[in-house]
Structure formats: C-alpha cells, structure tokens
Amino acid sequence: MEVLLLQVGTHEALGATTAHDVSDYRAPSPLAVANLGTAFLNVARARADHPAVAANRDVFSYDWIRRAANCVGGCLRARLRHVLGARVALQLSNSPEYLAAFYGTLLADCVVVPLPISLEEHRRRQILESCKPEILITRLSDFNSQEAHSPATTLALPENSNEKISFSPPVRRDRDLAMLLFTSGSMGMPKGVMLSHRNLLANADSILRGLPICADDRALAVLPFCHAFGNSILQTHILSGATLLIDRLTFPSSIVEALRRLEATSFSAVPEVYSMLLKYGHLGELPLPALRYMTVAGGELRYDLATEIENRIRPASFHVMYGQSEATARLASLPPEQLRIRRGSIGRPISGVDLAVMDEANRELPAGIIGMLCARGENVMLGYWQDKSATTDVLSGDGWLRTGDLAHCDEDGFFYLHGRASLLVKVQGHRVHPAEIEGLVEAGFPETCAVAIPMARGDETRFVLFLAPRDDRPINVIKIRAVCQRELPAYKQPLHYEVLDRFPLTPGYKIDRSALALLVPRIRGTPRIQADDILTQS
C-alpha cells in the first residue's frame, strides 16, 4: 500500500470567516446525476468563490476544493491505471484535504474507505486486510507512524503548476460502489458497509427535503467525516453549496464559543456531545443569534436532555433524528414541534424511506406492537463487503433492511425505539460488540471465561466485565485489566471487573447474560480505585 501525503500549498483567502454571502443559489437535486463526484463538481463550479470550508483561520473556496480534488484524482489515475473500483483509504481528520481526497477518489473511479484517525492497531489491520486498499491518503498531522515503512509520495494541493490536470469524467455510477464504511459486526469483526453512488446521493436528497439546509448555511462540523453521520453532514452541506466550519472543538465550552464566534447556523452531534454541552459547555448562557437548528442522531438522547437542549437554544429548533450506517446515514426525523408531544419518538421516515415494524417472518406488525424496525429505500446499502451471509441476515430479497433495533409505531406513524435486538451496544456513536472485549481477554487468558455486559453510566453506556475460572487456575484481574487498557480504546474498556465462581446458565446451558445484567446495579457507584489508594499519608 502506497502512502499519499497531502500538503496544502497556496490557497486564496476569501476574507473573514464570518463573511455572509446572502445569495439565492439553489443547488440542483443530488438525484439529477449518477455519480457523487460529478454532483460535487456541478455545485463547485456554480459556487466557485463561496467558502466550502472555513478551517480555523483559513477559508477554502469551492473552486479550491474542486482543483484540489482534481489534483488527487489525477494523481490516483496516474498510479492506478485501469483499476476501476480500487480501494483508497483515507486517514484524515476533518479538513479541506479530506474533501479533496474524498471527491478526488470518486472522480478517479475509485472507492473511498474512510478510517478514523485514532484506530486500534489490530482493528486497523483487520480493515486493511479485508479491503486491501491500493493507496492510503493522509497528511503529516494525521499520519500513523506505523505506516512509515510504506513508500510515501507528497502531493501539494491544489495543484502543481507544472502539471496540467485534465481527465475524462468518471464512469462509475448509480449502484456502483462508492464508499466502504467499516463498522463493528455481530461477532466483533469489522464489517464493511457498501454504499453506492445512488445510496449517498439518495440519502443526501432525502435529508435536504427534511432539514432546512440552504446555500448560505454554515455548519459547525464536530463529527468526524469518516463516521456515517459526519459523512452525511459533509455531503448534504457540500451538495447544497453551503459552508462547513472546522475548528478546534476539544472542550464543550470551545464548541459553544465556536458556534458564537463563527456564526454557525447549524450543529449536529451524537447524544454524548449534547450531554457534555449541557454539563460543561454553558450552552444557552450567551445568545447564538445565527443558529437556526441543531440535530442529534447516532444514539438515543434522553428525553429530559432533548427538551433541555431545546429550551436552551430557542428560538433555534432541535431535530431528533435516527439512522444507521447500513442506510447510508439517516432514516427518520422528529419534527421539532412534536418533541414534547411524541415523548421519546425518533419521528417518521424521511422522504424516500419506508419504515415498518416486522416480526421474525418479515410480516408487518400493527401499531403498538414491538418488533424489528425495518427500512427500505434507495439509501439502503448494497450489502456487507465480502460477507454474503451477514448481508442476507439483514437484507431481504424485497429490499427491506433489518436495522437490529427493536421499535414500535404509534397510530399516527411515529416510531419509538426499545433497544438493540442483538448484543451490539452503541457507545459514543460507535457500535461495540461484547465479543470484541471477551475475545481479547479469552485469547490472552485461556483459563478465564469472560462476559462483557453493558451498563448505563449517566447518559452513557459502558461495560462490566464478568470473569469466571475455566479450571483450577486463579484469575489475574490486574493483568487482564492491563491488557484491556493496552489494547482497547477507552470507550471499550470495562469500567468494572467482577470475578464470579461460575456463571449463571440458561436452561440451554448457555451463559445467562440477563442474569448477569441483573448483577450490574449492585456493582455500580463504587469508584474502581479508592481515593485512599492514591493519597496515602506520608
């Protein structure tokens, strides 16, 4: 795998980042074309001088991004002759380079594989081995030192003045694969969600029909673009000719400060970010006159927190949304005026999407009955990468996607969630399977049987790891904890480790996870390490 290091050369500053360009530009429907790269080019030509990205203090116009994307596309074509659909991995934080790499890859008829910039090494290896990208595009500040042995080429953006870039339009279209989005699968192995050009264009179109996004919008982008929800923020705003605001957003207070300073008109985040904004961000203390709306998706935001956000951002509106990577991004939306009427609802399907609650035999259930939430529409993925059996598990022949979420529908067609049907748990918008944690422990400590059980902690979900001996050998909790800390990112690390003599079993002699879940409340509330252990008196 070759490494392509992007480097921003000169760019044209377009004035203050808060410059407002009130225009009557209306972007064409994303469904007017068959290739997402082409859709981008059409908007970029029409909005040439408008800021596409305002990153920290620099502004990048649509024309700059277009030329930079052409530059990446030209470079890929030169390296990957006749390799239609070759995978190109992106390891880039939110930046103008990300946009250049994303659309450049599509213009070169390749497939984008976005990787989170912080990714555990074993997971990264699994993904790269599974989809075998020809090229990894990154930049120095996002570069993983472990790839240093790969041959690296530096590409200056937007273009090398000696090199005239012109190449024929892309040929991939409609149901051709455009993007591979890796997510945690049912056995803890990563699964590649295959999204076509049509999937991405159709979901952008649906969202643009439901949300008040317009060409003068300025969206503060806190979600990583490599995430399905972050990608959807990117596509909907770029395909509208609007502006993405990128800033240092480490602290909850810096998010609120950036919303004000950059005069952001919208903001979207996962529930955990909203909890932090309420707790530590002083949201609502200062007015945000430019803000028009906020959205939440990627997990369930508690009802009281949702109404609290709504109170604090008035007169801006708050949209609760629901979706998943397998459906490109978003599936349902709750109109803001229904937030207090339909308590806890995820809303109704967005334009172009059908939602239904079904039983095990894929028969639609009447209102009020809990079953599997299923979705159909042009945003539903092609399937999982090289995994037919996982694909047929969730996709039926007539196009229905089983989301894995339990739900019911009320008489008026509003949907309400009742948790995951399987063991998958959502933590900070990432799906985590207990098998990932259990497998790691059992591989390193074969004498130990491990079961990870989700626990609620405030507004978050984490894990308790239950351990029981397989034989007479003792269990070494300290070593097990050290391995988890070394190998797992923080959000997957068990909060508590509990040793049992043996696990409770179901009548079928399987480990009874629900009996273990009943033990969780007894463990909660005790800090893992007592203050006395840290502060011994000298």
Added chain:
Amino acid sequence: MTANRKQLEADLIQFVRSRGSRHAAVILRTELLESGLLDSLLLMDFIFHIEEAYGVRFDSDQVNPSNFCTIEDIVGFVLSQLSMPQGQSG
C-alpha cells in the same frame, strides 16, 4: 505520596496510549492540545475515566484547557481534587 502520583501518572499515560498508534508515544509532558491528540471524544473519555476510577467530579468550569494541556496537568488536577494540601505540594 510520590509512589502514588507515579501510579496515577502511569494509569493516565496508559489510558491515552490505548487510543491507537498516533498516541503510542505520549509521555507525561506531551502537549495534548497543541499536538491535536486530545479531541472531544478523548476528553469525554478522560472525564469519564477520572470520575469512575478516582471518584473525582468536574465542575463545569474545570473542564478547560489549563487542566488538560498535558497528562501532568491532569494528574495535578486529580490530586488537587482528591486532597487540596497534598495535591498542591505534589
């Protein structure tokens, strides 16, 4: 006291290093903010971890850059919260 400060330092260094290879070289005085290593997700995890593991609660004004520049700063903050006099004398 010194040994336990060491224990806390080692725990938090390990905590950051587990984020992946970009974070693998983090040491006590690595500039977490300037280097861009501390993003909002890691910050959330930090707060969460410290609250869970050490029973230290953050006030809304304490989640700010001065307490999170380096791991050393975070350790200093946790110790100061656990016990004012000892924390300040280090």
